[in-house]
Amino acid sequence: MDLDTVQKQLVDSFAEQENLIGTLYKLYAKRYPEYKMFWAEMANEEYQHASMIRRIVKSDTANIFRFSQGELRSSNLDSSIKFINNLIIEFKDNLDFPITRAVSIALHIEKALWERKIFQYFDGDSDEVKRIMNLLNLEQEIHISKLNKFAEPFHKINP
Ligand SMILES: [Fe+2]
Numbered sequence: 001m002d003l004d005t006v007q008k009q010l011v012d013s014f015a016e017q018e019n020l021i022g023t024l025y026k027l028y029a030k031r032y033p034e035y036k037m038f039w040a041e042m043a044n045e046e047y048q049h050a051s052m053i054r055r056i057v058k059s060d061t062a063n064i065f066r067f068s069q070g071e072l073r074s075s076n077l078d079s080s081i082k083f084i085n086n087l088i089i090e091f092k093d094n095l096d097f098p099i100t101r102a103v104s105i106a107l108h109i110e111k112a113l114w115e116r117k118i119f120q121y122f123d124g125d126s127d128e129v130k131r132i133m134n135l136l137n138l139e140q141e142i143h144i145s146k147l148n149k150f151a152e153p154f155h156k157i158n159p
């Protein structure tokens with residue numbers, strides 16, 4: 001397996017991670033009908049992020065795609081994927097899962113992604129790759145602020 005293959009597998013895991021977050025939000029949308037619109041939109045955006053990530057590889061026609069820092073390991077991604085998968089199982093099993101907890105989990109996941117600066121690790125000389133990276137960074141910030149705004153009334157009820 002050459003380096004490119006390893007790198008591209010990391011991208012696949014990233015995309016999978018976004019898809020899983022989308023799955024979780026979709027479950028939220030079903031469980032909490034009064035907030036259905038919010039979570040359905042969040043879920044769709046996660047699916048869009050996953051396809052944006054997949055597009056990075058496709059845009060990398062020169063095949064020079066790299067992660068610019070060595071801190072990213074597939075084991076980190078694997079444990080993050082496992083964590084989200086477990087959350088999905090837990091959520092499905094617990095029909096009394098409070099919305100406040102659902103929101104704080106979503107914030108935790110999105111902030112963790114942001115703090116790990118995931119979308120700043122991509123490196124490539126294609127303008128399209130850079131454009132997608134920057135867009136993903138921005139989208140991540142938007143998701144955190146959307147969630148913070150959504151969470152506000154819950155803090156007021158339950159400070
Ligand atoms: Fe997100």
